[in-house]
Amino acid sequence: MIHLGVIGTNWISHQFVAAALETKKYDLTAVYSRKLESAQEFGSKYGDVEYAIDLETFFGIEHMDTVYIASPNSLHFEQAKQAILAKKNVIVEKPAFSNPAEMDEIIQLANQQKVFFFEAARNIHETSFKKIGDLMPLKNRIIGANFSYMKYSSRYDQVLDGQEPNIFSPHFSGGALMDLGVYLIYATIAWFGMPKESHYFAKKVATGVDGLGTAILRYDEFDVTLQAGKIGDSFLDSEIYFENGTLVLDGINAISKAEFHDRNRKETDIISLTVEENPMVEEALDFAEVILNPTDKDWGLKYEEWIELARNVNKVVTTLRKSAGIVFTADK
């Protein structure tokens, strides 16, 4: 059994705890919040839970072995570092870190301390995502792709009101690319590998981060266009173009429908997919397998793959946002 502690008391932490409990491989041991009432309010529905309002006390809870971090992006690094130094495994919400320097330091520290670090990039752990990935080599050559994830954030209303909510703040490493674009980049690199060039054209909002933008990732034989945004909504499907047809996906962050339109056969194949009600169950299960089977070779290899992918995604996201002149406090 994994004894889980949680940092961050927003709805996403409830969703992860529900997923973790559903796997029957975790219990909720402790909750950290800046306010005792928030910690208690969060933990009250899960039974016997310890509470802490300072991180030293929280990381000192000995029987807690794994920490899920869902605080604003720029806080992940210091919190993960402190957790790892206390010999806890860390599951860090996407985007895990602000830049490659932070990513590299955490990976190195986790290896030294013999604990695991996971970036909670839930889409790559979904069965449907893996099934689409398995299809890639079966199709004819890829000639391009177009992925989109744009969802209006009510917190943009605060920006329009002259405020700086965390998710739109350069101090908290926010913006559309970091928040939603990261899912698209995960898919692109998982399916096609590292691009040889990356460019980002962003529409910035008053706080200095990107409200929406278009990224182009260039490969030897094709280009991938990505559209991410938090100041408008997109209803577009995502598509991968092959020499013999087009694969249409209803989303990249959570794929529930996929169709291949074969140009030669003039037919459409519906690809059957299974989707969990709670989209975080599959990642919670994957992380649990690694934590509970630390000497298993296959899980060890998968872990190394996720680390390499997390590192590459972080590199590309950083290149993209720098190409659009987006600077975070964490870069300085």
Ligand SMILES: NC(=O)c1ccc[n+]([C@@H]2O[C@H](COP(=O)([O-])OP(=O)(O)OC[C@H]3O[C@@H](n4cnc5c(N)ncnc54)[C@H](OP(=O)(O)O)[C@@H]3O)[C@@H](O)[C@H]2O)c1
């Ligand atoms: N995987 C997914 O589907 C998904 C979905 C949503 C969000 N996320 C990720 O989850 C993380 C949190 O996102 P969010 O939208 O929930 O963020 P948020 O509302 O800005 O903050 C999350 C929690 O962090 C604490 N916090 C907020 N501001 C803080 C500050 N200034 N200093 C210290 N602690 C602060 C608060 O907990 P306390 O008040 O209890 O201290 C808050 O509940 C992000 O990395 C985001 O990308 C992932």
